Amino acid sequence: MSVMADLLGTLFERRYRAGAPDPRALPELSRALVEARAEGPGGELARALLDRYAAAERDERLAWFTFLAEEMDLDTAALTDALATYAEDSDPEAYRRLAALSEPPRQELARRLNQVPGATAQLVAMRADLLSMIPDAPGLQRVDLDFRHLFKSWFNRGFLVLRPITWESPAHILEKIIAYEAVHEIHSWDDLRRRLEPADRRCFAFFHPSMPDEPLIFVEVALTTAVPGSIQALLSEDRAQIDPGQATTATFYSISNCQDGLAGISFGNFLIKQVVRDLQRDLPQITRFVTLSPIPGLCAWTAETGLDWPDDGAAQAALAAHYLLKAKGRGTAPRDPVARFHLGNGALVHAVHSGADTSDNGRRQSGGVMVNYLYDLDRIAENHARFHDDGTIAASRDMVSLAKRAPMPRLEQTETT
Incomplete structure (x- = not known):
């Protein structure tokens, strides 16, 4: 069987190189690829699917992602049965079946696609398409969770x-x-x-x-x-x-x-x-x-809270300090995305500077104010742990003092914005 599979794979490879496209639609190719046993034909099917996807218009791609979400989802009945069997007798075969059923077929499909040379970049581009469709098709989030699960393994440090x-x-x-x-x-x-x-x-x-x-x-x-x-x-x-x-x-x-x-x-x-x-x-x-970082949410926050952007540089810096240390997004996390990134990595808010970015974008997003986050190598681990444990924001004494001088007429509201 192995010799025959290799022979068939070679024939398929020659046909592919000759330029004969597979006429099947994306769902048909997907089912065939998941069910393929021989490596040669599987590789040919993967190439054909990737080529078909590359040539597809947005509507066809959307229909395929919908197929993945609905037709290549978990078999919940079989999974429930496998879980019950494993609970009664946790032998290796029961575990193997449970593990296999705990993963939707679309994950195996992505793995098989990734066996084609150069396919990783195509799959990354594929997920970019998927993300652009999710706002109008929330049900596709399940497919994206599978992409993220796989990418976290494929792109680990x-x-x-x-x-x-x-x-x-x-x-x-x-x-x-x-x-x-x-x-x-x-x-x-x-x-x-x-x-x-x-x-x-x-x-x-x-x-x-x-x-x-x-x-x-x-x-x-x-x-x-x-x-x-x-x-x-x-x-x-x-x-x-x-x-x-x-x-x-x-x-x-x-x-x-x-x-x-x-x-x-x-x-x-x-x-x-x-x-x-x-x-x-x-x-x-x-x-x-x-x-030397931007503060992309500062002007939007001041507008939402009804604050007037001050003309004085010192007042701008104080307002920025308050925003970085007090304004919250979801839960205890800072509202500002750049702050979340650096503070989550263990940095501390070190200083702010008015007039630091006079570009159109800099003025639009933060009135020209920028911030220094300091990576104190002796405190990174402690800052990281405290931020993730209870949302504590590490900051210099000057920043804490500056934030208290911010022109905040509605302090209680803005602290929870």
């Missing part, structure tokens, strides 16, 4: 490769850095060069072996002699460069996730910690690790 991005990196990688930059737009190749070529600048990205030409997330770092308080000064064409050996501070000024299909799969925590270790190894005199 053990598979990720940290690579420095320099001005000498391949052009197709640099083009993607320009395209994926999500915090401070890169306006030109000269702009990119100013961020990568100087000796006091660094950029690092995580890659996955199955997607070697696609960065998953990247961070841009400025080596400085003090904690910066302005993105304009940090990125200025006329700034004075320093010798990396003189730097005492590493500033993470932009962290960009690159793949929409990996939303909710966290890489940032691993990225920051790995970059800190690499910088400490190469530049041991650097002892301070901070961010």
Whole structure:
């Protein structure tokens, strides 16, 4: 049977390479792939399904995702029976059956699709499509939970490769850095060069072996002699460069996730910690690790709470401090998404700066105010634990004092917003 399967697989492979498309619809191909026994035909079916999906219009893709949600869901009757059997006699065969039935067939379908070379990137793009459809089709959330479950295994830290991005990196990688930059737009190749070529600048990205030409997330770092308080000064064409050996501070000024299909799969925590270790190894005199971060929800929050945006820079900073330390989203979590990320990683709110981002986007989202989060290496573990245990926000004394001076006429309401 093994010889016959290999022979059939070879024949199927030749047919595929000859360009004969499989005429079956996505649901038919999906059933055939899940039921396939031989590796050769299974690989051919997986290629055919991926090709059919790539050529499909949005409506056909939506119908297929709906098929996955409804027709490739758990068999609850069989699962209930298997659970009862296992409860009576927990022998290995009963456990095997229970484990098999505890997983919907669509998960095995995704695994088989992923066996095709290059399929991982296609599956990530597939999930991006799925996420765009969920607002209008909430029932597809079950399919997304399966994607997330699989991606958390496929993209765990053990598979990720940290690579420095320099001005000498391949052009197709640099083009993607320009395209994926999500915090401070890169306006030109000269702009990119100013961020990568100087000796006091660094950029690092995580890659996955199955997607070697696609960065998953990247961070841009400025080596400085003090904690910066302005993105304009940090990125200025006329700034004075320093010798990396003189730097005492590493500033993470932009962290960009690159793949929409990996939303909710966290890489940032691993990225920051790995970059800190690499910088400490190469530049041991650097002892301070901070961010210069946007505050994307600040202006929306002030508008919702009926507050007028102050003209005075000191009042703006005080309002931002109050927002970061007091305004809540869901439960005890900070309302601001960037704050949730860094505080969840063990950082503390160190300082805020008015007039720090005068770009249109910076003024629109935070009135130009930015914040430094400090990664105090001696306190990261403690800050992380307290934040996740009871929502405690670690902050400098100056920030706590500044927040108390915020112009808050409706303090009790805003603290729970």
